[in-house]
Amino acid sequence: MDYKQFIEEQISEIRDTVGREKAINALSGGVDSSVVTVLGHRALGDQLKTVLVDNALMREGEPEHVVKLFGKLGIKVSLIDAREEFLTALAHLTDPEQKRQAITDTFYAKVFARLVKESGAKFLLHGTILTDIEETVAGIKRQHNILAQIGIDTQKAYGYGVIEPLKSLRKDAVREVATALKLPRELSQRIPFPGPALAARIVGPVTKERLETVRAATTIVEEELSETGAFQYLAVLLSDLATGIRDNKRQFGEIVVIRCIDSVDARTATVKELGWDKLNRICERIVQIKGVNRCLYDLTPKPPATVEYV
Amino acid sequence: MDYKQFIEEQISEIRDTVGREKAINALSGGVDSSVVTVLGHRALGDQLKTVLVDNALMREGEPEHVVKLFGKLGIKVSLIDAREEFLTALAHLTDPEQKRQAITDTFYAKVFARLVKESGAKFLLHGTILTDIEETVAGIKRQHNILAQIGIDTQKAYGYGVIEPLKSLRKDAVREVATALKLPRELSQRIPFPGPALAARIVGPVTKERLETVRAATTIVEEELSETGAFQYLAVLLSDLATGIRDNKRQFGEIVVIRCIDSVDARTATVKELGWDKLNRICERIVQIKGVNRCLYDLTPKPPATVEYV
Numbered sequence: 001m002d003y004k005q006f007i008e009e010q011i012s013e014i015r016d017t018v019g020r021e022k023a024i025n026a027l028s029g030g031v032d033s034s035v036v037t038v039l040g041h042r043a044l045g046d047q048l049k050t051v052l053v054d055n056a057l058m059r060e061g062e063p064e065h066v067v068k069l070f071g072k073l074g075i076k077v078s079l080i081d082a083r084e085e086f087l088t089a090l091a092h093l094t095d096p097e098q099k100r101q102a103i104t105d106t107f108y109a110k111v112f113a114r115l116v117k118e119s120g121a122k123f124l125l126h127g128t129i130l131t132d133i134e135e136t137v138a139g140i141k142r143q144h145n146i147l148a149q150i151g152i153d154t155q156k157a158y159g160y161g162v163i164e165p166l167k168s169l170r171k172d173a174v175r176e177v178a179t180a181l182k183l184p185r186e187l188s189q190r191i192p193f194p195g196p197a198l199a200a201r202i203v204g205p206v207t208k209e210r211l212e213t214v215r216a217a218t219t220i221v222e223e224e225l226s227e228t229g230a231f232q233y234l235a236v237l238l239s240d241l242a243t244g245i246r247d248n249k250r251q252f253g254e255i256v257v258i259r260c261i262d263s264v265d266a267r268t269a270t271v272k273e274l275g276w277d278k279l280n281r282i283c284e285r286i287v288q289i290k291g292v293n294r295c296l297y298d299l300t301p302k303p304p305a306t307v308e309y310v
Numbered sequence: 311m312d313y314k315q316f317i318e319e320q321i322s323e324i325r326d327t328v329g330r331e332k333a334i335n336a337l338s339g340g341v342d343s344s345v346v347t348v349l350g351h352r353a354l355g356d357q358l359k360t361v362l363v364d365n366a367l368m369r370e371g372e373p374e375h376v377v378k379l380f381g382k383l384g385i386k387v388s389l390i391d392a393r394e395e396f397l398t399a400l401a402h403l404t405d406p407e408q409k410r411q412a413i414t415d416t417f418y419a420k421v422f423a424r425l426v427k428e429s430g431a432k433f434l435l436h437g438t439i440l441t442d443i444e445e446t447v448a449g450i451k452r453q454h455n456i457l458a459q460i461g462i463d464t465q466k467a468y469g470y471g472v473i474e475p476l477k478s479l480r481k482d483a484v485r486e487v488a489t490a491l492k493l494p495r496e497l498s499q500r501i502p503f504p505g506p507a508l509a510a511r512i513v514g515p516v517t518k519e520r521l522e523t524v525r526a527a528t529t530i531v532e533e534e535l536s537e538t539g540a541f542q543y544l545a546v547l548l549s550d551l552a553t554g555i556r557d558n559k560r561q562f563g564e565i566v567v568i569r570c571i572d573s574v575d576a577r578t579a580t581v582k583e584l585g586w587d588k589l590n591r592i593c594e595r596i597v598q599i600k601g602v603n604r605c606l607y608d609l610t611p612k613p614p615a616t617v618e619y620v
Contacts, residue, residue, distance in 0.1 A: 096553065096562075138558055203550045238550045238565075240513045243406065243620065245613040248448055252406075253614070255548075257606055271590075276583040283581075283609035293614040296567055296606040299593035303555040304563070304603040310553065 001173065003180040007039065010165040014043035017163055018123050024049045024116055024160075025125035026107075027077055028058075028197070029066035032127030032166060034187045035178050039165050040125045041075050049119045050075060053111055055103070056083035056211060057197035060219050069187065082111045090199060090206040094239070096310040099206060103196045108157075116160050124154070128164040129174055131266050170265040191222075191232045192266060192307075200310045204239025213237055213289055217256045220285045225260055230272045233260040235286070236298075236309045244293030253293030256286050260297075261307060269302040311483065313490040317349065320475040324353035327473055328433050334359045334426055334470075335435035336417075337387055338368075338507070339376035342437030342476055344497045345488050349475050350435045351385050359429045360385060363421055365413070366393035366521065367507035370529050379497065392421045400509060400516040404549070406620040409516060413506045418467075426470050434464070438474040439484055441576050480575040501532075501542045502576060502617075510620045514549025523547055523599055527566045530595045535570050540582045543570040545596070546608075546619045554603030563603025566596050570607075571617060579612040 014023075027037045027050050040048045050070070054063040067077045089106040093099045116124070154162045166174055171192060178188030194200040201214045217235035225233035236259065241252040263269035279297060286295040298305070324333075335350055337343045337360050350358045360380070364373040377387045399416040403409050426434070464472045476484055481502060488498035504510040511524045527545035535543035546569065551562040573579035584607070593605040608615070 203552070238548065240548045240550045240619075242513070243616045243618065244610075245616060250616075251614075258609075271593075273586040279609050280581075283611075287610060287614050293610065295609045297609055299568075299589050299605045299607055300554075300597060300603065301593075304561075304597050306553045306555060306560075308553065309550075 001176070003173075003176050007042075007177060007180060010039050011043040014040060014125070014163060014165060017161075018044055018047060020047075021122040022047055022049065022120050023123040023125055023163070024051065024119050024121035026050075026112065027052045027066065027070065028193070028195075029062060029069075029187070029190065030127070030193050031171070031174055031178050031183075031188060031190050032129055034070075034183060034190070035174055035181065036125050036127040036165055037070065037075060037077075038073070038181050038183060048125070049078065049115075049121065051078045051080050051115055053080045053082050053107065053115075055086040055107070055111075055197065056208070057086060057103075057199045057206075059193075059198070059222075060215050069184065073183075080111065080115065082106075085111060087206075087208060092205065094204050096203075099199055099310060100196055103199060122160060124160045124162050126162050126164045128167045130166075130168060130170050133167060134267075170267075172265055191226075191230075194308055196310070200308045201234060202237045202239075203309050210237055213254060213256075213291060216289045217286055217292070220282065220289075221258055221260075224278065224282050224285070225272075225274075228260065228272060228274070228278075230260045231263040231266075231269065232307060233258070233272075234308070235259075238309075242294045246293070251293060254289075254291045255294040255296065256289070256292050257296045257298055257309070258282055258286070259307070261302070263302075263307075266307065267302075269307055271299055271301055311486070313483075313487050316487060317352075317490060320349050321353040324350060324435070324473060324475060327471075328354055328357060330357075331432040332357055332359065332430050333433040333435055333473070334361065334422075334429050334431035336360075336422065337362045337376065337380065338503070338505075339372060339379075339497070339500065340437070340503050341481070341484055341488055341493075341498060341500050342439055344380075344493060344500070345484055345491060346435050346437040346475055347380065347385060347387075348383070348491050348493060358435070359388065359425075359431060361388045361390050361425055363390045363392050363417065363425075365396040365417070365421075365507065366518075367396065367413075367509045367516075369503075369508070369532075370525050379494065383493075390421065390425065392416075395421060397516075397518060402515065404514050406513075409509055409620060410506055413509060432470060434470045434472050436472050436474045437476055439476050440478060440480050443477060444577075480577075482575055501536075501540075504618050506620070510618045511544060512547045512549075513619050520547055523564060523566075523601065526599045527596055527602070530592065530599075531568055531570075534588065534592050534595070535582075535584075538570065538582060538584070538588075540570045541573040541576075541579065542617060543568070543582075544618070545569075548619075552604045556603070561603060564599075564601050565604040565606065566599070566602050567606045567608055567619070568592055568596070569617070571612070573612075573617075576617065577612075579617055581609055581611055 027033045070077045089102040214237040221235045236257040238255040244253040260272040261269040283295040380387045399412040524547040531545045546567040548565040554563040570582040571579040596605040
């Protein structure tokens with residue numbers, strides 16, 4: 001595939017669609033939204049406003065770091081603090097579908113709707129990729145960013161049109177486009193991170209405390225596993241507790257699952273066969289997180305498991 | 311330690327204590343209760359009635375198999391079907407302490423109390439070992455068979471006196487005694503199995519269906535891991551569910567954890583560093599169990615984890 005041609009085509013299509021209107025897009029720092037941000041700014045310049053919504057669900061220091069990275073690329077990103085709104089929406093929810101829905105609704109119907117209104121944008125640029133569409137349509141996974149494809153008229157529901165420059169690509173092709181756009185490696189090779197972010201890494205209720213636990217585990221996993229070259233690696237906090245021993249007393253502790261997979265396009269995945277030095281070291285660090293006394297490694301390929309738990 | 315002398319001392323102490331009364335003991339097939347059964351029959355002959363209570367929580371085919379094994383040793387064991395009583399007592403309980411308590415109460419206050427009454431026994435022979443006492447007293451784990459040590463007067467509470475011939479030994483010494491008693495290897499080297507049996511391998515509610523799931527997983531784990539020579543290996547069913555894919559559709563599936571540890575006396579344990587061939591094969595078989603779509607391997611030593619989850 002000729003990615004340069006693809007880039008030119010998308011830029012001109014974005015320009016044609018938006019015309020003299022304003023557009024807006026939300027950047028998460030993942031490769032999909034990063035590519036859309038760069039394509040959008042090349043196409044629209046100041047007509048495009050890029051926001052990064054801090055939904056309380058991002059990794060340690062991530063919101064500020066991503067804003068800085070794009071600053072270096074000459075792209076201004078507005079950091080929006082919406083942490084309380086998301087935490088309130090998620091309070092007391094345990095069902096995975098309800099959690100995803102609460103995040104979708106809070107993002108599109110509340111926070112983003114407000115930002116669109118304030119910005120006067122008529123178009124939303126969106127980092128949907130082909131796998132998102134396929135999995136949602138097949139009923140495997142409800143991606144938070146799939147709207148039109150499941151019959152939601154975004155113009156009617158949220159007040160804007162949606163442009164999806166990457167909807168014909170899978171993850172590997174998006175990385176090629178990122179490289180062709182000369183995005184820094186940290187962005188083009190960034191491991192996939194789900195739309196619901198760390199909320200997708202928490203089985204059961206999402207609270208500030210539980211987010212802190214899974215955020216600390218995520219930092220450890222990323223430090224330990226980035227060098228493996230794996231497609232994706234993640235830490236999941238379960239809601240079950242297990243018995244353990246602290247200070248010679250029984251303790252019911254939290255359980256953290258480590259998952260590390262190889263994949264080309266996220267449609268199927270195999271488990272990375274890590275060495276025991278690495279597994280032991282990760283476990284040792286994970287059980288130092290407050291309240292955690294178990295660390296498990298997920299042995300399951302996709303299928304029959306998915307990459308995420310929620 | 312001279313195990314022959316230990317055996318003679320215990321046999322004579324059991325004889326002295328029981329005198330001309332009748333005694334009863336419950337055999338599970340674990341090494342502790344097996345040794346007590348043999349010691350008791352050497353000391354008391356027909357004065358001792360041995361029962362095996364099928365509490366619905368045992369492994370596949372285990373009750374019948376253990377009865378047969380002891381038959382070959384010339385010891386008659388009565389198989390008592392108490393499955394419904396235990397399942398009823400466990401229904402709707404999720405708290406580990408409440409589950410253990412329900413099993414203890416059903417066993418001692420109901421099923422066993424009835425058997426004691428029917429048998430006219432004045433003494434119960436019990437397979438308590440030192441580690442059980444230490445962990446219960448330290449508050450790490452409430453072993454179901456610890457009564458006197460935490461202030462329960464069994465004579466008053468249940469109507470019989472308790473004799474504990476193994477209470478000065480740890481697991482490794484019990485195995486030596488079993489070997490000295492010429493118990494078959496299958497019994498002397500039997501891996502530890504918790505008092506609450508498969509109920510200790512289920513996080514959350516214990517139902518017939520969930521017992522079937524963890525029983526099937528236990529069969530797989532024991533088939534695959536007995537050759538490793540590990541101290542203990544087990545399968546645990548969590549109550550959390552995770553997303554997966556079956557027949558191209560999203561499925562919330564059950565999660566099974568595999569644990570395989572090395573230990574001398576169960577006070578501390580290290581994780582067995584299994585090879586990836588073995589891990590992959592176990593996972594492949596586990597996710598073929600109906601409703602299961604994740605298989606995890608527990609990386610955590612004891613401490614900070616315990617061997618069991620409940």
